[in-house]
Amino acid sequence: MRRLLLCTDLDRTLIANGAQTAAKGALALFRQLVRREDVTLAYVSGRHRALIERAMFDFDLPEPAFVIADVGSTIYQVLPSGWQKNEVWCAQIAPDWHGLTHDDLCRLLAVFPVLQPQPREQQNRHKLSYHVAPEVDAAKLMGEMDACLTGAHIRANLIWSIDEPGGLGLLDVLPASANKLHAIRFLMQQSGFPERDVIFAGDSGNDLEVLLSGLPSVLVANADPQVKSQTAAANPDTLYLAQGGYLGMNGNYSAGILEGVAHYHPALDVWLRAQQLKFLGDH
Known part of the structure; x- marks a missing residue:
């Protein structure tokens, strides 16, 4: 039996908190899918741990086996005893900052007044998060920031997205x-999943690296x-755009994830169709 590592972004991907309408029954069918023994669920989010746990409660999301949080700067294994941070990952990404702390980098970047620090709970030792006015020239700003950081011998990954x-x-x-792609590849290596047995689902700018990486x-x-x-x-062959129509659904949010799973894994397509027929027969 082939295993599947199903990695999904949360906001506006699994969670139907965008402007578009969610497909009725899609999230319930997703819950059934990830209960299968051959499916391992991982959440990959820009949210920090507390916000992910809050989303799981508020939107009745299934419990994952792993969580990649803070845009890839932290990885957790979700165990019955609680969430266990992967310190090997933390040690692997730490050298890029050349021994400087989060607060050191904040002081270094204070020369850019357009950067407005996000609340403290959005920060961690390997992640600085800022709000920026959407009309700012993001490419120019990030170029100037990269030059500043490089001058201080810091290897950084700058990720821009829009909070609609x-x-x-x-x-x-x-x-x-530290980014979503590297964190997923680390998780694949640690858990023994080859590329063909991985699917990532996303929707926004901070998902681009994974979407264009060649991972399914x-x-x-x-x-x-x-x-x-973009x-x-x-x-x-490695990036599928959900079109809608699969199982009579619209391709938005969890319906799009199911459509993608069916596209890459025909055996799971058969199973999903049977589950939907069973549901319709019971109702």
């Missing part, structure tokens, strides 16, 4: 080796239009 509900730009500063991925139908444009030339 809040109308704000989000800018995260991480160690260069799905872009949900409600994805950011700019991300759709991935238009991607390899169709």
